[in-house]
Structures are given as structure tokens and as C-alpha cells.
Amino acid sequence: MAKISVVGTGYVGLVTGACFADLGNTVTCIDIDVAKVENLNKGVLPIFEPGLEEIVERNRKAGRLSFTSSFEDGIPGADIVFISVNTPSGSEGEADLKYTRAAAQSIAKQINRHTIIVNKSTVPIGTGDWVADIATNHIMPGYSFAVVSNPEFLREGSAIADFMHPDRVVLGSTDRSSAEKVSELYRPLNCPVLVTDLRTAEMIKYASNAFLAAKISFINEIASICERLGADVKTVSRGMGLDKRIGPSFLDAGLGFGGSCFPKDVRALAHMAAINGCHPQLLRTVLEINRDARRAVIQKVRDSLRGLADRRIGVLGLAFKPNTDDLREAPALEIIHLLQAEGATVKAYDPVASEAAKRGNPDLVICNDPYEVAAEVECLILVTEWNEFKHLDMRRVKELMAGNVLVDGRNLWEPADMAALGFEYHGVGRPSHPNHEGAGHQVVVNMPQKANT
Numbered sequence: 001m002a003k004i005s006v007v008g009t010g011y012v013g014l015v016t017g018a019c020f021a022d023l024g025n026t027v028t029c030i031d032i033d034v035a036k037v038e039n040l041n042k043g044v045l046p047i048f049e050p051g052l053e054e055i056v057e058r059n060r061k062a063g064r065l066s067f068t069s070s071f072e073d074g075i076p077g078a079d080i081v082f083i084s085v086n087t088p089s090g091s092e093g094e095a096d097l098k099y100t101r102a103a104a105q106s107i108a109k110q111i112n113r114h115t116i117i118v119n120k121s122t123v124p125i126g127t128g129d130w131v132a133d134i135a136t137n138h139i140m141p142g143y144s145f146a147v148v149s150n151p152e153f154l155r156e157g158s159a160i161a162d163f164m165h166p167d168r169v170v171l172g173s174t175d176r177s178s179a180e181k182v183s184e185l186y187r188p189l190n191c192p193v194l195v196t197d198l199r200t201a202e203m204i205k206y207a208s209n210a211f212l213a214a215k216i217s218f219i220n221e222i223a224s225i226c227e228r229l230g231a232d233v234k235t236v237s238r239g240m241g242l243d244k245r246i247g248p249s250f251l252d253a254g255l256g257f258g259g260s261c262f263p264k265d266v267r268a269l270a271h272m273a274a275i276n277g278c279h280p281q282l283l284r285t286v287l288e289i290n291r292d293a294r295r296a297v298i299q300k301v302r303d304s305l306r307g308l309a310d311r312r313i314g315v316l317g318l319a320f321k322p323n324t325d326d327l328r329e330a331p332a333l334e335i336i337h338l339l340q341a342e343g344a345t346v347k348a349y350d351p352v353a354s355e356a357a358k359r360g361n362p363d364l365v366i367c368n369d370p371y372e373v374a375a376e377v378e379c380l381i382l383v384t385e386w387n388e389f390k391h392l393d394m395r396r397v398k399e400l401m402a403g404n405v406l407v408d409g410r411n412l413w414e415p416a417d418m419a420a421l422g423f424e425y426h427g428v429g430r431p432s433h434p435n436h437e438g439a440g441h442q443v444v445v446n447m448p449q450k451a452n453t
């Protein structure tokens, strides 16, 4: 079993530290946020992630997992140190590496034996070499290190399962034996491990996220064409997804992608491409379609209510996706901001992200449940498809509302059902009028069809 340190205890670092401890390693997590560390030492988690609290508690009690804000305490003696600090967007869309730089310096200064430094953060191609330069400049004479890239693919909301059952682990290094040592940590997970060079590993992460974001923007573009031509994108997506070459995941039309990864990573890749003489037109378009998806909602609401000034609007869901409290680049925040900017009053409910949203937007009225949101509003917008919204009593919702406009940003409800309840229903890429009731009707027959030759 290895002695591991994890620098940065956010969504990735905390899950990484807790899961490696659960696999039997001794893990010290280091964060510069002193309050966060104090809370973690009391068992209070800084984030909402299903199942994480139990794993942290179990391993803390077993003495395999500890937290500190001191690099002097957390680095010496470690075999492997993971860097999992945030790499946010800079002003030009580039990845801002100030936290990575600071982490690499602090780690290198405390190394007192041969240590493997692993970049788990999503970092631009070439960062592994740059971290090696930083470490060389700060390490004490007589000690040595190696750098490995190990990008993380977990998703917030299912982070533990994703970490414990990855589709693959990617390792990049110029030093094969260091990559193999890191690979040992993942052996209990029994998953494919791809070992390559540093730059290729770094690129696999960006290319994967950009591809998934492109899939979302692709279906959103198809959705807006469907809307004009009277087809139903939900059935189009199902019909496409049954094709094994395409697959059904990331093929749901909606309000576009948000969160702390897809937008920033597509921007960073486009930036890397542009400053290296490429013309990343596909990546730029992916971002543009994503922006348009949010603006299209505003236009639907504005048209339905004949203006937004003094309108009362309810929003269901604030987090950027279900099962997380993460509000970074959440579509709801932008939509609410745009509605308020045109004079609307907005109230909202989210199972876990309400308080944080209120701190960033004091004019937002926070409600205790979805029915309180519906009360007296002229329009209700579903932004995040939390499970609890799937079981709402929509008849009651309709009765509570002052108006009848329902904007379903995630195609959660059936247009005909909502029309029957008296809603003016607007999905994404779906016909909303009763005369289109039959559109998108789907029958999936399991029997192979006879070829019509």
C-alpha cells in the first residue's frame, strides 16, 4: 500500500483521496483553504456528492485519511503526490495555471525522498513538462522526482462510482517505471490502463470533454431545426442513439452544457489551438451553440409573456446538473440573470444549491419546494432535471400558477400531457401545439424487420 498525498480537496481531490484511502492506502489531503480543512477534520464536507460523506468518515476513523493545510506536514514521506487543484478559465479562455504553479512549488520544496508528482487536474498540453521545470527549480539538492499525467474523468453526481469503476485510466510519463507505480494504485479497480507520453495523456482529457460537449451542441442544433420543421428531437435522439456507432449518451437536447469542466475545457482547447496556429472552428461553434441554447429560452419566455418587465417567473433547479451542488457556469444562473435584466422577478428552488445561488444573486427569491415556486408565477421554467421534479403533481402546479406557460428546458414532460392539463408547453426541439400531438410518437418493435428488397 502506498503513502499518498492529494493537493486540493475539491470535487476531484476529495473523491480521489477518499477512494484511494478506501482501497487501503494512507492518504493525506492538503488544501490552502484553512476553513475547509478544519471542517473536513470535523467530518463536515465542503461539497454535496452522493456517498462521499460515508467514505470520508469511514477512512478518517480508520486512520487512513487525514486533512491538513500544511505542506510541511503533508508532503514529506509521500510516495505519490496528486495535484488536483482548480484550473479555471483565464480572460482569453486559456486555462489559468496559477494554482497549479503554486501547488507544484509548495510540493517540490517539501520533497524529502524520490516522489512521483501526478497531475490529475485538467491542464494544457505541455503542463507536465512545465511542472517538472518548476519542481527542478524548487526541490532541495539531493532529492529526485518524476512527473506523471493522470487526467480524471469522474462526473459530479456519480463521482464515487465513476472513480471506482472507470472506463479507463490514462497515464502519461516519460518515466515508464513511475507510470507503472501509479498504475499499481488502480490495480484493484480492474480497468483498462492506457500508458502513453505526457502530452498525449493531457490531450486525451481535453479531446474527450470537447467531444462530449460537441455531441450536446450537435443535438441542440438539430433541436432548433426540429422546432422549425415540426419534428420531435426526443425521438430523433432516440432513433440516433440506438445506432451503436452513435450511442445514446450526451444526446439529450436542452439548455446546453454547464459546470466547471465542459465550458472551460472547450475554451482552453480552442485557445491552445489558436495560439499554436490552428483554426478551431468546430470548438468555437460548439461554444456558440451552447450560448444560443440559453438565449433561446429567454426568447420563448419573452414571446409567450409578451415581454419580461414585471413578469413573475419560477425556475426549477439551479445546480448545473442533478445530484450536485455545483453552480459553476450553471445555465440557471445565466437564465435568471437575463430574465432579471429585462425586469422579471424570479423565484427558484433547488434541492441542494439554493443558498449558494442566493449568495451570488440577492434579488433571487428562494423557495422551500417546487410548489412554492409555482405559486402565482406566470411562467415556470424547468432548468435542472432533479429526480424529484419528475414526480411533481403537474395538475397542482398548474392550479397554483397565475399563468400557464411551462418551459421545459430538459424535455422532462410530454407535450400532449401538458397541453391536456392546460399548459402552454414549450420543450426544446419538440412540437408544443395540440395540432402536432402525433409528432414524435414512437413505437419500438423488438422483432427484426424483414428487409424490404
Ligand code: NAD
Pocket: 007, 008, 009, 010, 011, 012, 013, 030, 031, 032, 033, 036, 084, 085, 086, 087, 099, 100, 102, 103, 120, 121, 122, 123, 152, 153, 154, 155, 156, 260, 261
Ligand atoms: P475545486 O475548485 O472543486 O477544488 C480545487 C481545490 O484546490 C480547492 O479546494 C482549492 O482551495 C484547492 N487549491 C487551490 N490551490 C491550491 C494550492 N496551491 N494548494 C492546495 N490546495 C489548493 O476543483 P475541482 O472541480 O475538484 O477540479 C480540479 C481539477 O480537476 C480541475 O482541473 C478540473 O478541470 C478537473 N476535473 C474536474 C472534474 C469535476 O467534475 N469537477 C472532473 C474531472 C476533472
